[in-house]
Amino acid sequence: MKCRTCGERALINLRRHNAGFCKEHFNEFFIRQVEKAIHKYEMFDYSDKIMVCISGGKDSLVLWYLLHKMGFDTTGMYINLGIGEYSEKSLEKVNAFTDKHQLRSIVVNLTELGHPIPTLERHVKRHACSICGTAKRYYFNRVANENNFDIVATGHNLDDEAARLMGNTLKWDEAYLAKMSPVLPAENQIKKKVKPLIRLTELEVGAYAFMNGIDYITDECPKSVGATSMIYKNALNMMETEMPGTKHYFYSEFVRKAAERFKSEKKRKI
């Protein structure tokens, strides 16, 4: 397989684009996909103060790396969830990354605040991922408001969002479907939220991190065992293998055509 752009030996083969790329041109391809997402969905521009939510995983670190490289005004925001060794390791990765690239970051420590995830889990009868999601959203917003950020950016990739769309679609959960978008506009005290990696798969983000020496935590969160999102990801990957492009088409056509149809509370009369 040869690089589509220069004809040199390809390092990666992207079946859904029917193309191979060498490192240089994969990087070009990758950044172009991020630019496309930012422009197409009108996410932000160079005048915005962007808070990048980072976990220490590949997606958030790649996002921060890229937005910084592209010249945007970024600050990292890390929440120490207090999930034992997993949280310690991820904080180490975040600190190493921040130091290496001389970036600004804000750290919130749930243990110091008295409610790490394991404590919340004992009090709230819901799956840890659900509790953690609520806690994260709360602190993302709070920190963004306190520090006057314009934008909250998260590293969700195409696999994450297509899986979430699959879950909401299998249940035809109208309230959640209505809110699915790569951009959520600002509303009252809630800052504008964006997902610039939405055009890139988990595999592509991982390859980008690897090729560009971005060191991240590879452990899965121990609390995420049994998360249904993995089932949806597996099903989508199976279909993607047979029909390359399925995930992107499923997600982008939803956003383009179908999302609007779920936006009214009342059912439409024909």
Place this chain on the structure above:
Amino acid sequence: MKCRTCGERALINLRRHNAGFCKEHFNEFFIRQVEKAIHKYEMFDYSDKIMVCISGGKDSLVLWYLLHKMGFDTTGMYINLGIGEYSEKSLEKVNAFTDKHQLRSIVVNLTELGHPIPTLERHVKRHACSICGTAKRYYFNRVANENNFDIVATGHNLDDEAARLMGNTLKWDEAYLAKMSPVLPAENQIKKKVKPLIRLTELEVGAYAFMNGIDYITDECPKSVGATSMIYKNALNMMETEMPGTKHYFYSEFVRKAAERFKSEKKRKI
């Protein structure tokens, strides 16, 4: 595993219902699901003349067997598609079934009419399944009109319909989504179409056929190789295994809540 109803040894375990059944009570369960579908979706009643579309496969023969057993006024309608040995074998199964149960049937022979599927396939540049679908719909309607049937009943089961829904959803194909329903009302020259097996899976229909000595063609149609519906069925089965009930919920909630949202050509303004 014991039968939920009588406590005897269960012959079949239905995880999505969290229940096992002996033969007698599986039959009871099965017929109850068909009754529920007929009532819930107001499919037909004892005054209707029902044309049952039969292929020689398990679904259509089980459907005919049941509707006849339940006392409905049924006639079978078989289209000989002219697909070599497959069509010959399926006709044999249909004839044997019709004779055994002393039922009325109408046979349309595409070869005698000059356009068996392989001939049509040479002239029309589309997948054989698509051509075959169009030909079947045309003759179903024509025969139903010529013979004054009130209802056209097909043996589509939950797996068929959930897979079709998955395919249309992955593409967000609004025109097809708008038309997905276990009942399509009569319109001009088009007779009312119903799918009474919609609450039953492929596995359950197969088990019913086996337990009740209904002999059907087990060969897959040779033209269906590479049909995308198999990919959707596999993905849904994978999710069903992890989360029993997924297929039924996906399909029935679509019909209950979401279908209506796709019924207008124009997109709704918020």
